[in-house]
Amino acid sequence: MKDTFETPRSPDDHYDAVSRTLHWLMALVFTWSYCTAAAHYLASDSALDKLLWPYHKPAGLLLLVLLILRAGWNLLQRHNRPPSVNRLASFGHGALYALMFLIPTIGLLRQYGSGREFSAFGLTIMQGFEGEKVQWMIDLGRDFHSELGWAMLVLIVGHIGAVILHALRGDTRVLRRMLGKVRRV
Structure with a gap:
């Protein structure tokens, strides 16, 4: 029987350090x-x-920036990545990426439509404006930002659950792909 706890045999068995760092x-x-x-x-x-709520929008902006960096890096590394586990995993990752882009974008649209300034990390991201608000942008954010966020949480829990399920079945390759090479002591 194959030892499921052995270290990956080649670099193709795990993601590179940049991908792993961005993921975690x-x-x-x-x-x-x-x-x-x-x-x-x-x-x-x-x-x-x-105490916590003022950090929600800056965290969302940071996630959007990290997503753009991660997507760009993934595109550059597309030929050096481990193959997908299965179609369901590919679909789940695609849905996660779509939601990781849509949710903060909808939040930014709502922020802009409200006319309020948005600053994060000491930088003004959007100037506020006086005048009529852009109601469709506010409505889009009100109707979808939170709901899509909670839907994404369900996908994230499913993502984590799939890794745990693989590990319980004795297949640690899925987790090792994102942990990298594990050094034995």
Whole structure:
């Protein structure tokens, strides 16, 4: 029987360091973003909400920037990547990428349509404006930003669940792909 805990045999068995770093950095920022959203929805106007909510939009902007970097890097590395596990995994990843782009874009449209300034990390991202608000942009954000965000959380939980399921079945290759080479002590 094959040892499922052996290290990958070739670089093609795992993602490169840049891909892995972007993946785990995005996972951390997603965790933070969902914590801010949960505090806002579960304890609106609480001290916890007031502490965390101001960081939700900057986290979303950071995720969009990281996504653009990650997508660009993936495009450059498309011939040096491990093959997909199966079609369902490919579909799930495609849906995650689509939502990772749509959700912050819809949030930015809502922000722009409201006419309010948006600053993050000490930079003005959008100037506010006086005058009529752009109602369709506000409505798009109101109707879809949160709902798509929670739908993406379901996909993320499914993504994590699939990795756990593979590991429980003795197939650790899926997790090792994103961990890289594991050094034995």
